Amino acid sequence: MPKDDEILSEIELFVTEFPKKGFGIVDYLQGRVHFALLDQMKLMSKSGMTQNQIKEIILKNVTEIIDNFDPLKESKNS
Numbered sequence: 001m002p003k004d005d006e007i008l009s010e011i012e013l014f015v016t017e018f019p020k021k022g023f024g025i026v027d028y029l030q031g032r033v034h035f036a037l038l039d040q041m042k043l044m045s046k047s048g049m050t051q052n053q054i055k056e057i058i059l060k061n062v063t064e065i066i067d068n069f070d071p072l073k074e075s076k077n078s
Contacts, residue, residue: 015039 016039018031037058044054 016035018028018035020028023031040058041054044057045051049057
């Protein structure tokens with residue numbers, strides 16, 4: 001099992017922080033998504049996946065998130 005220091009080192013290697021100042025909420029959220037996808041693709045690539053495999057998995061995951069999004073249900077839970 002990896003030690004806490006190893007986990008933190010790996011997180012620092014693959015997680016890009018998006019700056020919080022000077023952005024509106026929509027731009028900030030889009031920036032976080034953008035960096036999260038880039039970080040995920042970088043990790044997937046380093047693990048040996050091809051660009052086509054990465055694209056297929058990410059598009060599948062994003063499609064599933066969008067297909068399962070129910071704005072009416074979300075507004076009731078807020």
